[in-house]
Amino acid sequence: xxELYLDNIDxxxxxxxxxxxxxxxxxxxxxxxxTAKQMLYHYLDHKRKESSAPLHATYLVSGKFVDNGQTSHKxxxxxxxxxxxxKSKMSLIVSVHVYSVQKALLKDSGPLYxxxxxxxxxxxxxxxxxxxxxxxxxxxRSSVELQQARHTQLAPAPEPEHKKSATNGDAxxxxxxSTKPQKGIMGMFANKSALKNQDSGKEVKSEQKEDAxxxxxxxxxxxxxxxxxxxxxxxxxxxKPEKTVKQEEAAPSSSSAEQQRPSSQxxxxxxxxxxxxxxxxxxSRSKTKRLEDSDSEEEKMxxxxxxxxxxxxxxxxxxxxxxxxxxxxxxxxxxxxPKKKAExxxxxxxxxxxxxxxxxxxxxxxxxxxxxEGCIVTEKGYESESYSEAEDDVPKDPIPAKRPASSKPxxxxxxxxxxxxxxxxxxxxxxxxxFQKK
Amino acid sequence: xxxxxRQDLNFGQVVADILCEFLEVAIHLILYVREVYPSGIxxxxxxxxxxxxxxxxxxxxxxxxxxxxxxxxxxxKNDAEKVVVVIMDKEHHPVERFVFExxxxxxxxxxxxxxxxxxxxxxxxxxxxxxxxxxVLNNNPPGCSFTVLVHTRDAATRNMxxxxxxxxxxxxxxxxxxxxxxxxxxxxxxxxxxxIVKMQLYVEERAQKT
Numbered sequence: 001x002x003e004l005y006l007d008n009i010d011x012x013x014x015x016x017x018x019x020x021x022x023x024x025x026x027x028x029x030x031x032x033x034x035t036a037k038q039m040l041y042h043y044l045d046h047k048r049k050e051s052s053a054p055l056h057a058t059y060l061v062s063g064k065f066v067d068n069g070q071t072s073h074k075x076x077x078x079x080x081x082x083x084x085x086x087k088s089k090m091s092l093i094v095s096v097h098v099y100s101v102q103k104a105l106l107k108d109s110g111p112l113y114x115x116x117x118x119x120x121x122x123x124x125x126x127x128x129x130x131x132x133x134x135x136x137x138x139x140x141r142s143s144v145e146l147q148q149a150r151h152t153q154l155a156p157a158p159e160p161e162h163k164k165s166a167t168n169g170d171a172x173x174x175x176x177x178s179t180k181p182q183k184g185i186m187g188m189f190a191n192k193s194a195l196k197n198q199d200s201g202k203e204v205k206s207e208q209k210e211d212a213x214x215x216x217x218x219x220x221x222x223x224x225x226x227x228x229x230x231x232x233x234x235x236x237x238x239x240k241p242e243k244t245v246k247q248e249e250a251a252p253s254s255s256s257a258e259q260q261r262p263s264s265q266x267x268x269x270x271x272x273x274x275x276x277x278x279x280x281x282x283x284s285r286s287k288t289k290r291l292e293d294s295d296s297e298e299e300k301m302x303x304x305x306x307x308x309x310x311x312x313x314x315x316x317x318x319x320x321x322x323x324x325x326x327x328x329x330x331x332x333x334x335x336x337x338p339k340k341k342a343e344x345x346x347x348x349x350x351x352x353x354x355x356x357x358x359x360x361x362x363x364x365x366x367x368x369x370x371x372x373e374g375c376i377v378t379e380k381g382y383e384s385e386s387y388s389e390a391e392d393d394v395p396k397d398p399i400p401a402k403r404p405a406s407s408k409p410x411x412x413x414x415x416x417x418x419x420x421x422x423x424x425x426x427x428x429x430x431x432x433x434x435f436q437k438k
Numbered sequence: 439x440x441x442x443x444r445q446d447l448n449f450g451q452v453v454a455d456i457l458c459e460f461l462e463v464a465i466h467l468i469l470y471v472r473e474v475y476p477s478g479i480x481x482x483x484x485x486x487x488x489x490x491x492x493x494x495x496x497x498x499x500x501x502x503x504x505x506x507x508x509x510x511x512x513x514x515k516n517d518a519e520k521v522v523v524v525i526m527d528k529e530h531h532p533v534e535r536f537v538f539e540x541x542x543x544x545x546x547x548x549x550x551x552x553x554x555x556x557x558x559x560x561x562x563x564x565x566x567x568x569x570x571x572x573x574v575l576n577n578n579p580p581g582c583s584f585t586v587l588v589h590t591r592d593a594a595t596r597n598m599x600x601x602x603x604x605x606x607x608x609x610x611x612x613x614x615x616x617x618x619x620x621x622x623x624x625x626x627x628x629x630x631x632x633x634i635v636k637m638q639l640y641v642e643e644r645a646q647k648t
Contacts (some may be wrong), residue, residue, distance in 0.1 A: 017573050019566075104573035107471065110482060110489035111569040117488055118559060 005029065009043045009101070014053065019102040019115045026130045027119045033130050040098040058100045058112070059083050063093040077109060450514040453542060453634050457513050458506045459485075460561050461521060461538065465502055465586070466492045467568050468523055468536055472575075474582050486562045504607045505586050512590055516542045520589040524616060527647075528581045532619045535642040536568075542635050553633055560630040564639060567628040574625050576647055587612050621645040 008029065012018045026036035040057075047055055061083070062075035071091070077099050078086050087093060100112060123129070141149070463485050470480045470491040475498070480491040493499060512518040523536040588609075622642040629638040 017567075017570055019570060102570060102573070104570040106569070107477065107572075108482070108491065110491065111566055114488035114562060114566045114569070118562065 005039050006043055006046060009039065010047075013043075013055065013101055013103055017103055019100055019104075019106070019111055021100040021112060021115050022098065023116050024119045027123055031130060033132050036130075037097045040101050044098060044101055053103065056080060056102055056105050057098055058106070058109075060095070060097055060099040061086050061090065061093065062095050063090040065089065066091050077112065079106075450516070450542075454510045454514040456557065457540065457635060457637075458510050460564070461509070462502060462506055463490050463492070463565065464536075464538070464568060465523055466490070467565060468525075469493065469498075469584065471569060471572060472525060472534065472578055472582075474525060474578075474584050486558050486565065488562055488565060490565060502586075508607065508609060509586075509588055512588065513540070516544075517590045517592065518588055519591050520587075522587040522589065523584060524587055525578060525582050525584050526616070527579050530583075530615065531644075532616060533578055533582060533644050533647050534575065535619060535622075537638075537640050537642065539638040539640075540635055541637075543633075557632050557634065560632055564628050564630065564637075567639070571625075571627060571641065575641060575643055579647055585616065587617065619644050 009020060009025070012020050012025075020040065022033055022036040022040055025031075025039065026033045029036070029039075031039075044055065044057055057080050058077055059080065060075065060077050062073065065072055065074035073094075074090070076086060083096075087096065100115070106112070466480070467490055469475055470477060470493075475493065475495075477491075479493050479495045479498075481494050482489050483492045484490070509518060509521060518540065521538045521540070523538075524532045525534040525536075527533050619642055621644060623645055624640060624642055626638075626640040630636070
């Protein structure tokens with residue numbers, strides 16, 4: 001054992017004021033955990049003999065514990081002053097060792113976890129490199145095996161359409177409710193990254209689930225993909241993967257989007273008869289143009305995920321019935337579609353720049369308003385865009401706005417508030433002019 | 439990879455949200471660690487994937503939330519230079535001041551997908567540091583209370599006085615007595631630098647506390 005370890009630990013504890021746990025020490029110095037435990041013990045001993053600055057330690061005690069006649073194996077982390085007490089309560093002590101050494105007296109065990117968190121995260125693949133616990137058959141699954149495992153779990157549970165079935169297929173959907181309490185950006189992005197993983201899994205699956213007679217290969221992919229996802233995860237999850245899928249597909253489809261648009265019309269009507277998730281396919285195909293459609297769905301799921309935006313969906317009553325909403329989207333889209341054809345040229349330009357942003361940020365909302373009530377809402381979206389040549393200030397503001405009907409005054413209000421910190425784009429000049437005249 | 443600039447998508451709001459969430463957690467943790475309120479009102483919750491202590495008392499929570507809600511617009515515009523959590527003794531003389539100095543680079547741009555997880559890691563380190571600050575600070579006398587001060591650049595507070603962001607929650611210019619401390623001892627705790635914000639946390643402690 002290197003004799004410098006005493007100095008190292010001294011530096012960590014006294015100079016950096018760190019909490020030194022044995023796990024952290026073993027990962028930092030690259031030694032086996034048992035060595036790390038002994039190092040800490042020696043250090044503590046050494047320092048106590050020198051009687052310099054007070055040090056505190058926590059211990060890990062594990063052993064047999066008899067509780068009302070039931071014996072159990074108990075492992076606990078205890079403060080030094082409770083050590084003897086706990087030891088005496090155990091019927092048989094299997095192991096006692098130093099868990100951590102620190103200068104401060106810890107009031108609760110929270111920071112102990114935090115200390116190890118980053119160290120383990122950095123060494124995720126080999127965090128058990130120095131561990132004393134070994135099992136030869138415990139080997140991480142390869143990605144192929146992972147997909148197969150997801151496969152077999154998803155297949156038998158297509159019927160129940162509520163959230164519970166989501167936990168069947170994947171561990172990650174279960175994490176969504178837990179991330180919801182994380183308000184704001186962090187939770188939002190944690191979810192997005194989780195869903196991206198799901199996408200890759202679903203892609204394999206979708207190819208096997210044949211759905212509807214669709215002409216193009218790339219088109220069938222999102223369609224079939226949407227089907228199992230709609231069923232398993234409900235609107236929220238389904239729309240998120242749709243969104244990420246659309247973004248992935250945006251690049252190849254953008255060039256041919258215009259040609260696809262006319263062809264998408266007859267297919268739309270056909271799809272409307274066929275199955276609910278077809279509209280997602282249509283959306284992804286013409287994503288760069290048909291931003292309103294895709295946005296409304298994305299907005300729905302984004303808004304539901306983000307607790308901060310507690311507004312009822314601007315898409316109004318449809319959201320209550322999950323499977324119906326896509327169908328209604330379709331019928332609506334069929335009617336205002338001729339109108340939309342005129343718009344996409346102007347929108348596509350913004351669509352491109354928005355796409356980049358959408359990936360990182362919450363959805364640009366103004367689009368959603370566009371779609372909901374057919375023509376009227378479409379006009380709204382159009383108008384906001386004509387003001388905003390390159391800026392997205394208008395779209396971003398309606399996040400806090402409420403209903404489509406009242407969204408307009410809210411939009412303008414929130415624009416006014418945001419104008420202080422946002423730069424004065426060209427469109428903003430005109431909108432602000434409206435207010436400053438007061 | 440996407441590149442966002444401050445102009446896009448109200449980036450200031452994103453940063454302000456992140457910082458205000460962090461400040462809320464930090465304030466709760468300071469109250470717990472420095473024993474300003476009895477530890478019974480605190481409950482373990484999770485933030486940035488580590489356990490933190492948050493208070494369950496509704497009025498205290500509301501007060502902290504309202505305070506930060508008013509501070510948020512200042513952070514958005516990068517007007518808030520320092521946010522200070524002052525712990526005062528019974529006579530309302532400051533005993534300890536936890537100063538969060540923050541500044542945002544003028545040309546903000548994120549160009550990394552891992553930016554937010556990096557920021558999360560840095561904020562986690564702050565939380566950890568607050569948890570162990572006991573080691574370097576003397577104990578506070580009993581019966582302490584706390585308040586939050588904001589030092590702003592220029593005259594940003596003029597707007598705050600004119601417009602009450604939250605009804606019945608006015609902000610007033612702080613007294614000299616609350617701002618200045620006798621014989622302060624400076625103890626730096628942590629600094630962080632990231633693409634979106636630079637933050638520094640230090641504690642000013644009065645040499646004699648009782």
